[in-house]
Amino acid sequence: MTFRKFLVQLAILIAFILILLMAVLFWLRMYTNHGQELVLPDYMGKQFDESAKDASDKSFTLIVNDSIHRVDLPGGEIIEQNPKGGAKVKENRKIYVTVTKDIADQKSFNSLPVLYGRNYLRKQKELSYMHINTKIKDYQYDHGEPEHILKVWYRGKLVADAGGKRKNISIEVGDTLAFTLSKRAGAELNIPDLMCRTVAEAKTILEVSELELGDVKTDGAIKDLENARIVYQQPSPKDGFKITMGEAIHVTVTQNGINCDE
Numbered sequence: 001m002t003f004r005k006f007l008v009q010l011a012i013l014i015a016f017i018l019i020l021l022m023a024v025l026f027w028l029r030m031y032t033n034h035g036q037e038l039v040l041p042d043y044m045g046k047q048f049d050e051s052a053k054d055a056s057d058k059s060f061t062l063i064v065n066d067s068i069h070r071v072d073l074p075g076g077e078i079i080e081q082n083p084k085g086g087a088k089v090k091e092n093r094k095i096y097v098t099v100t101k102d103i104a105d106q107k108s109f110n111s112l113p114v115l116y117g118r119n120y121l122r123k124q125k126e127l128s129y130m131h132i133n134t135k136i137k138d139y140q141y142d143h144g145e146p147e148h149i150l151k152v153w154y155r156g157k158l159v160a161d162a163g164g165k166r167k168n169i170s171i172e173v174g175d176t177l178a179f180t181l182s183k184r185a186g187a188e189l190n191i192p193d194l195m196c197r198t199v200a201e202a203k204t205i206l207e208v209s210e211l212e213l214g215d216v217k218t219d220g221a222i223k224d225l226e227n228a229r230i231v232y233q234q235p236s237p238k239d240g241f242k243i244t245m246g247e248a249i250h251v252t253v254t255q256n257g258i259n260c261d262e
Contacts, residue, residue, distance in 0.1 A: 040095065042085020043078045048099045051078060059091040066098040068105075068131045069174040075102030104172035107132075109159055115149050116160055120181050123149065133176040141245070142182035151180035188242040191249070194233045196260035199253060200226040206249065214248030222255050229257025 041058065043051040052062040070079065080098035083089060107130070115123055124134045140150055152160035154177055159166045171177070192209055194202045199216065206213050222228050232252035235241060243249070 037088040038091055038093075040083055040085055040087045040089050040093070043081055043095070043097065044085065046078055048076050048078055048097065051097075055095060060089075061092070061094045063094055063096050064099055065096040067101045068098065069101045069103065069172060071104070071172070071175055073100045075100050100174075104174055106170045107173055109154070109169035109171055110165055110167070115152050115179075116162060116164075117144075118149050119145075120147050120149055120179060127177065131173050132171070133174070135176055135178050137178035137180055139181050139183040139186070141184070141187035143184075144182055146182055146184050148182045149179050150182050153178040153180070185246050187245040189245055191235055191237040191239070191241065191243045193237045194230045194249065194251060196257055197230050198227050199230070199251075202230055202249075202251065210245045211243065212246065212248035214250035217250075217252040219252055219254045219258075222253065224255070225253070228253040228255050229260050231258055231260070 038058065038060075040060070041051075041054065043055070043062070048062065048064065055062045065082075066080075068079075070077075073079070077100045078097045079100060082096045083093075112130070112132075113123065113126060120134075120136070127134055137151075137153055142148070142150060150161065151158060154169065154171055154175075157166075159169050159177075187210075189209055189211070192205050192211070194205065197205070199213075203213055216225070218225075218228070219231065230251045230253050234250045235243060
């Protein structure tokens, strides 16, 4: 073998070794990168079409899991994402999203669960599963349990109360029902007439009416306050006004009840 042929064969061998080394390095790089964790972008509030393209470019797949109508949002906007943005995931991960619809689904109001007389918080949670929003419109006195539903309103119209549900009412999924709830305080009551009643009798009357006995002034010597009679009260039932539940009536008493018929 001539020296020239030796150099040619040596060059071929070196080239083969270099190509083999490059192939091994490339394979190692691909193997190392495969399955690596990537930070998931946050697509909340973005349009689905644009987000799907961006996800594809980053080795993710966006899948619509649900779609609902929101009166305050345009169609095609992502409002829920699982996993959430910022999570570390493997490449080719499927991302499930909920997007808004341009046209709302209609639901018969009669198909909703019974609302009148039920606890608001429980029904709020139940309606949220049906993608129906809720808000409190106002409160109204009721002798029953507080925070219970007395009236239901949809877009300013009364649709349910003690008389039942209104017929032929359709609501949009994603829209809002408003509620009038019960409360124990704040009722407007007639002012009870306590004149010539004993203090003990007045306390009983006021307790039943959920009113308070305020200041008790005495006129003359009082030996037995509970049996002293009321000769003046403020406010007076003769004024024609109402009194709010929980408020107090102030009285003046004498031991013998001057000017009271025994």
